[in-house]
Amino acid sequence: MKKSKIYLGIAIVAIAGFFTIAADHIDAPAVQGGTNDITDFYAFQGQNSNNLVFVANVQGLLSPTATAGAAFDENTMIEFNIDTTGDNVEDLVIQATARDGKMYFFGPAAPNQTGLNSTFLTGVTPNSVDITAYGSSAVVATNAGMSFFAGPRDDPFFFDFAQYSAIIGGTASGFNNPGSDTFAGSNVMSVVVEVPKSMIGGTGTINTWVESKRKQ
Amino acid sequence: MKFNNIKLIAIAVLISLTAYNCSDDDAPTGPTGPNFTGTYVQQDQMGRPAVNTVFVSSGSKDMFNTTIPSQQNAAYQAMFQTNLEALSPAYNTPTDANALGLTSAQFSGFLATDVLNVSLDGTTTFYDGTNVLTGRTLADDVITVELLLIFGGEDFSENPAFSDDHVDANDKPFLASFPYLASPW
Numbered sequence: 249m250k251k252s253k254i255y256l257g258i259a260i261v262a263i264a265g266f267f268t269i270a271a272d273h274i275d276a277p278a279v280q281g282g283t284n285d286i287t288d289f290y291a292f293q294g295q296n297s298n299n300l301v302f303v304a305n306v307q308g309l310l311s312p313t314a315t316a317g318a319a320f321d322e323n324t325m326i327e328f329n330i331d332t333t334g335d336n337v338e339d340l341v342i343q344a345t346a347r348d349g350k351m352y353f354f355g356p357a358a359p360n361q362t363g364l365n366s367t368f369l370t371g372v373t374p375n376s377v378d379i380t381a382y383g384s385s386a387v388v389a390t391n392a393g394m395s396f397f398a399g400p401r402d403d404p405f406f407f408d409f410a411q412y413s414a415i416i417g418g419t420a421s422g423f424n425n426p427g428s429d430t431f432a433g434s435n436v437m438s439v440v441v442e443v444p445k446s447m448i449g450g451t452g453t454i455n456t457w458v459e460s461k462r463k464q
Numbered sequence: 465m466k467f468n469n470i471k472l473i474a475i476a477v478l479i480s481l482t483a484y485n486c487s488d489d490d491a492p493t494g495p496t497g498p499n500f501t502g503t504y505v506q507q508d509q510m511g512r513p514a515v516n517t518v519f520v521s522s523g524s525k526d527m528f529n530t531t532i533p534s535q536q537n538a539a540y541q542a543m544f545q546t547n548l549e550a551l552s553p554a555y556n557t558p559t560d561a562n563a564l565g566l567t568s569a570q571f572s573g574f575l576a577t578d579v580l581n582v583s584l585d586g587t588t589t590f591y592d593g594t595n596v597l598t599g600r601t602l603a604d605d606v607i608t609v610e611l612l613l614i615f616g617g618e619d620f621s622e623n624p625a626f627s628d629d630h631v632d633a634n635d636k637p638f639l640a641s642f643p644y645l646a647s648p649w
Contacts, residue, residue, distance in 0.1 A: 270514065270517060271510075271513040271514055271517075271606070272508070272510040272513065272514070272516060272517065275508070275510075275516045275517050275525060275529070276508070276516060276525035276526045276528070276529050277525065277526055278507065278508075278526040278529070279507050279508040279526075279529065282507075284507040284508055285508060286508045286509070286510045288510070288513065289510045289511065289513075289580065289600070290600045290601065290602055291580055291582045291588065291599050291600060292582075292588040292589075292599045292600060292601040292602070293586070293587070293588045293599070294642070295640060295641050295642065300582065300584065300588075301642075301644060303602070303644070303645065310648075312648070312649045315648050315649075324504075324507075325504040327504075331533075331579065335534060336532075336533040336534040336577055336579055337532075337533075337534050345500070347498035347499075348498065352498065352500070354500075362532075363532055364505060364506040364530060364532065365503050365504070365505055365506070366503070366504045366506075367501075367502070367503055367504070368500040368501075368504075374500075382648060386643055386647070388642055388643065395642045395643075397642065397643035400648040401643070401645035401646060401647065401648055402634070402635070402636045402645060402646040402647065402648055402649055404602045404634050404638065404645055404646070405513075405634075406605075406607075406631050406632075406633060406634050406635065407607045407629060407631060408629040408630065408631045411629065412629065415626065421625060422624075422625025422626060423625065423626070423628060423629045423630055424630060425628075425630040426630045426631070427629045427630035427631040428631065429631045429634075429635050431635075432635035433635065433649050434649065435648040435649055438643070438645055440642065440643040440644065440645065442642055445584045448584070449584055450584060451584050451585055452583075452584055452585070453581055453582065453583055453584070453598075454581075454582050454584060455511075455533070455579040455580070455581055455582075456511070456579060456580050456582055457509055457510060457511035457533060457578065457579045457580060458509065458510055458511075459506055459507075459508065459509040460506075460507045460508045460509070461504035461505055461506050461507060462504060462505055462507050463502050463503070463504050464502065464503050464504070464505050
């Protein structure tokens, strides 16, 4: 493969999406830099292997000095979607939203309706946890085998985005070794919920994704 | 104004205030809880890391964020394939494949539905050398995995300058127990 062709290919994509970066940090004009901007999504087996953990991070690239003033937007719903039947339509949701210093969690349960518009689950009592303040130890709430956390955390994402940008921009011919983590020393606002696998299908494979939704 | 009149007015005001307070207290009983009513409309979504960032063309990124996953393949597979082939010389021919054995058409078809596949039966990892796409842990080097699948060719050996950013771990150790993420800087 000739390098010139590599550069050409990269340049084409560079034109397509130069200022969009990373896992999902500032991925699109309508959300970038706002309180609804999802930066990352994780789903993994918990310390207790009977449990699964969901992590949604929003508001990326917070400097330590900016973190104390960062807050969850009370007009935002963070919704974890779980497809247990393989059709990529959510069968279960876990909904989270902040109110007056607490993060409230609804579900997991079948949504009132699937798709782009959501309402909070009705007929259920939400769980809640105090939002951990910057500089304080993590506050964790537990109920019915579930655990809940909300607050600022170190951004767990790592990537030499600066060098990637240089490659895309045509000023570098490859990554460095070692690379440099562009996200080192930055924070995000995290929502973490751990649930028994028995609540989300029990066995097999699920398809899952996270959404941020704004109150109309 | 006579003192009696002042007293009468004061009493009248007091009564009206009391009466108002009484009627106000009658409506809701007990403290008012948080308001969870209303409709919430989608702004952003994410399944696998970096998909919208890398594969969706500028101008379509907001639309991708508001297309439900079950409709994403039909709407975006062709765009993903075009961008993947433009980005990576590892997909020069239609038969070129990545280490998962997926051609550009197959890989873009897989990625266009942006959901994270998660096993409920054991190891959860984006890729750990053995298990493939069974979840995503905090420590998974997802960018290098994706760079390898984009640039690395059939055996991860192609385009080495582009297939690893050589940032292999987070800048703070993760916790073994809930909430797993490290404390903020």
